[in-house]
Amino acid sequence: xxxxxxxxxxxxxxxxxxxxxxxxxxxxxxxxxxxxxxxxxxxxxxxxxxxxxxxxxxxxxxxxxxxxxxxxxxxxxxxxxxxxxxxxxxxxxxxxxxxxxxxxxxxxxxxxxxxxxxxxxxxxxxxxxxxxxxxxxxxxxxxxxxxxxxxxxxxxxxxxxxxxxxxxxxxxxxxxxxxxxxxxxxxxxxxxxxxxxxxxxxxxxxxxxxxxxxxxxxxxxxxxxxxxxxxxxxxxxxxxxxxxxxxxxxxxxxxxxxxxxxxxxxxxxxxxxxxxxxxxxxxxxxxxxxxxxxxxxxxxxxxxxxxxxxxxxxxxxxxxxxxxxxxxxxxxxxxxxxxxxxxxxxxxxxxxxxxxxxxxxxxxxxx
Numbered sequence: 001x002x003x004x005x006x007x008x009x010x011x012x013x014x015x016x017x018x019x020x021x022x023x024x025x026x027x028x029x030x031x032x033x034x035x036x037x038x039x040x041x042x043x044x045x046x047x048x049x050x051x052x053x054x055x056x057x058x059x060x061x062x063x064x065x066x067x068x069x070x071x072x073x074x075x076x077x078x079x080x081x082x083x084x085x086x087x088x089x090x091x092x093x094x095x096x097x098x099x100x101x102x103x104x105x106x107x108x109x110x111x112x113x114x115x116x117x118x119x120x121x122x123x124x125x126x127x128x129x130x131x132x133x134x135x136x137x138x139x140x141x142x143x144x145x146x147x148x149x150x151x152x153x154x155x156x157x158x159x160x161x162x163x164x165x166x167x168x169x170x171x172x173x174x175x176x177x178x179x180x181x182x183x184x185x186x187x188x189x190x191x192x193x194x195x196x197x198x199x200x201x202x203x204x205x206x207x208x209x210x211x212x213x214x215x216x217x218x219x220x221x222x223x224x225x226x227x228x229x230x231x232x233x234x235x236x237x238x239x240x241x242x243x244x245x246x247x248x249x250x251x252x253x254x255x256x257x258x259x260x261x262x263x264x265x266x267x268x269x270x271x272x273x274x275x276x277x278x279x280x281x282x283x284x285x286x287x288x289x290x291x292x293x294x295x296x297x298x299x300x301x302x303x304x305x306x307x308x309x310x311x312x313x314x315x316x317x318x319x320x321x322x323x324x325x326x327x328x329x330x331x332x333x334x335x336x337x338x339x340x341x342x343x344x345x346x347x348x349x350x351x352x353x354x355x356x357x358x359x360x361x362x363x364x365x366x367x
Contacts, residue, residue: 056330059199059232061307064314065321066334075313099147106140109133129269138269141277145264148284152257159250166247175216181243183224188298189243190226193217195234202228229306236305242294249291256283304332 056062067075083089108114117133118126126133162184168177182189194217201209203223218225229235260280263272310318321328328334 057231057233061231062310062318062328062330063307063332063334064310065317065328067317095147095150099144102140102143102147106137106144109137109140134269141281142264144281145261149257149261152254152284152288155250156254159247159254163247163251166243170244176220179216179218179220183219183221185243185295186219186224186226188238188295188302190235190238190302191217191219192237195236197234199232199234200228201225226306230309231305231307233305233307235302238298242298246291246294249287249294253284253287253291256280256287260284300332308332 084093109117112118112126114133115124115126117136118124118128118131120128120131125131128134162181165177165181165184168174169181179191182191193214197213197217198209198211201211201213203225206218206222206225257280260277263276263280318328329336331337
């Protein structure tokens with residue numbers, strides 16, 4: 001009888017130990033998960049009302065999850081194919097291929113990747129103006145000038161319109177001109193007071209709404225107002241100097257493209273100054289790239305606050321991962337805010353070290 005009781009007691013103790021170990025492992029998993037979530041929540045800016053951790057917005061919105069690289073490539077191919085099958089997509093693809101192909105060929109010629117093209121009348125001279133290398137450099141330059149002129153001069157009316165509206169506001173304080181500009185750049189340009197508008201206000205209901213709002217805080221025409229933010233949080237007003245930056249750099253791009261085209265088409269390769277081609281190619285590239293980068297950055301910043309529309313695949317992935325207990329950071333790009341802050345701190349440290357070194361160099365040179 002005693003042996004039976006001892007065996008039962010041993011089994012009970014074993015069961016209790018297994019239950020205790022299982023519960024402890026669950027508690028450890030929950031502790032790690034809560035620490036990860038808490039570390040993300042600590043980075044959330046309370047004043048802006050933007051959630052950058054794993055918590056939810058007031059309306060339940062969640063940013064799209066980050067997919068594995070293989071799935072990203074597959075989704076990118078499908079998205080490109082759908083874009084390619086449109087009229088604009090087909091034109092843009094052909095245009096991009098032409099620019100990439102001719103530009104890469106010009107780069108190879110400039111770095112001397114084809115030495116056999118340097119022979120002229122039995123002599124090896126890469127700088128001879130009649131060498132096949134110099135002839136093909138001229139052909140490449142002419143083709144690229146024509147391609148860049150197609151977009152530079154083709155988009156000139158819209159870019160001049162932007163500068164005209166901006167100058168009307170800057171010089172005459174024409175608020176309606178600024179509102180028109182906000183309607184044109186509705187993807188990122190936010191007017192003063194627009195962050196106080198109701199989050200449900202959009203192009204479809206703004207003309208019928210009974211909610212009072214400041215006229216200067218919405219674009220003109222009214223239907224060009226931005227779509228209701230999926231997060232329920234509107235981005236703060238944009239800094240207008242960024243609109244100045246974009247408008248003026250786009251205009252300078254047109255001016256530099258005009259100079260480039262004039263030198264390329266009015267002069268031949270025999271009487272054209274060699275420095276003109278390289279200079280104006282560089283200036284057109286820098287001005288157009290700077291304006292494009294500025295606009296892309298502003299669009300990204302607005303989407304990081306206002307959110308983006310979720311696809312069916314996003315909704316299904318979020319629901320599946322929620323059931324599996326896989327957390328996602330509720331921010332644009334599904335990035336770990338703690339890791340992002342660490343990277344920013346490292347960049348700041350490197351910048352400070354560089355500035356200190358430059359100061360030491362200047363001080364030593366003065367001494």
